[in-house]
Amino acid sequence: MKAVILSAFGAPDTLEIREVPTPSPAAGEVLVQVKAAGICHHDILHRAGKLPGARAGVVLGHETAGEVVAVGDGVITHRVGDPVVIYQRQFCGLCRNCLRGRQDMCRALGLPAVDTVGGYAEYVCVPAPMAIPVPRGLPWEAAALSCCPIGTSLRALRTLAGTSPGDTVLITGASGGLGMHQIQIVRALGARSIAVTSSPAKAAHLKSLGADEVIVAPDLKFGAQAWQLTGKQGVDIAIDNLGLSLPETLRSMAQGGTVVVLGNIDGQAVDVLPGLLIGRRIRVMGSGSGTLEDIRQALAMLACGQIRPVISATLPFNEIRRAHELLDTKAVEGRVIMQGWL
Ligand SMILES: [Zn+2]
Ligand SMILES: [Zn+2]
Incomplete structure (x- = not known):
């Protein structure tokens, strides 16, 4: 599959499109074909090397929506064809904070806000609980924004x-x-x-x-x-x-x-x-990112039209450098969304 790799910290030209192995879902995981990915100011800080603890050599992007295309063993919550949005960071589901519904405060899996399961790719593989069901018919770009900004x-x-x-x-x-x-x-x-x-x-x-x-x-x-x-x-x-x-x-x-x-x-x-x-x-x-419950509510408000996603540009992933330049130069009023490959 194609993926955008952050080859080193620096300017937008450090983002490189490369061919990498398509992941396959292990037990408890789902494979999601990315349909839309938002670009966050966080990604800009990460790319520029201004995010403490962040690494280069990774796939950026934590505002990702897509369709489940394969499920691993033991997954009973998701089926192939389900539209989902991916929770913006990994959580364990077992620690005290996760068990009281505060996935945003899980500290069990690496640094929050830094360990992203990057959405700047054709596919992404995540634990099933991270793939939040999206109401059918909701546009992909709206679903992509339901976690981080909304x-x-x-x-x-x-x-x-x-x-x-x-x-x-x-x-x-x-x-x-x-x-x-x-x-x-x-x-x-x-x-x-x-x-x-x-x-x-x-x-x-x-x-x-x-x-x-x-x-x-x-x-x-x-x-x-x-x-x-x-x-x-x-x-x-x-x-x-x-x-x-x-x-x-x-x-x-x-x-x-x-x-x-x-x-x-x-x-x-x-x-x-x-x-x-x-x-x-x-x-x-x-405060910081929403919990699974906050995102479920955000999706419901998007689905009934109470919130409309504010999007200033939609570009194919091939133009990821230009997309980052738009944010660098503050030439946007609303999110820039990446969709599709040329
Ligand atoms: Zn974000
Ligand atoms: Zn946890």
């Missing part, structure tokens, strides 16, 4: 923050892959969104996705406007997709508000005022 966002907004009808939700980094899906989830949950972006050119797109308010703040000073837009009450919930915006996010919070931090784009420390947390009784949580 499941992650649904976990933060619904499972953790408990977004409810009538809540006001602030979203920083709203024009990124997470933010553009979060705007839609907030609307689906009956809440009101205030989307923060750095670029005036992106404001109209955020409105078209359903943002109730858009704040353009290239300097990340959005607290005063958020305060104004809420009648000086502050926002009930905030999703911080940047990390460096956290001090301003905290200033935007209502009494008893909840902040979920999903992003850490420059990796720097930020100033947090303990008095502000205490005075406003603010709850701050960190």
Whole structure:
């Protein structure tokens, strides 16, 4: 089969298409023919050698949807022809975290976020529990995005923050892959969104996705406007997709508000005022990828049209270097999806 190998850390031209043996499913595994694979910012960091613990010589890609084409011995949950999306990292299914439904916190199988079963290939072989059933008829590109950008966002907004009808939700980094899906989830949950972006050119797109308010703040000073837009009450919930915006996010919070931090784009420390947390009784949580249950719910919301995948380009795998260049130069509004081979 053909696969894209990360030959070394560096620029997009380190991604090489090679012929490699097609894997065959061992007991308990399924072989999936890849139908669509999303490109994540994580892949860009991995390729550039900026992801701690990551290796070169691997196949990248953790946003993979496809069709089961073979099952190993003992697999009773899947059949040939089933559409599936692959959970974004390996989990053991046996540790304390897995048994309480927190596959995202499994530490049994290598480094999370680094050990990917790469989807930049014609086929991928995974343990059957990692292949999550997809509602029939859902487009492959929608299924591919159900785990990473959408499941992650649904976990933060619904499972953790408990977004409810009538809540006001602030979203920083709203024009990124997470933010553009979060705007839609907030609307689906009956809440009101205030989307923060750095670029005036992106404001109209955020409105078209359903943002109730858009704040353009290239300097990340959005607290005063958020305060104004809420009648000086502050926002009930905030999703911080940047990390460096956290001090301003905290200033935007209502009494008893909840902040979920999903992003850490420059990796720097930020100033947090303990008095502000205490005075406003603010709850701050960190989160990451969704659990199997979050992804099942994300797929259901995609299937009924409450969330639409935001895709800026679909390219064949042969153009993987160009796809990575698009992300490197930030020339995208939405996910880039790889589909098919020339
Ligand atoms: Zn991703
Ligand atoms: Zn586990």
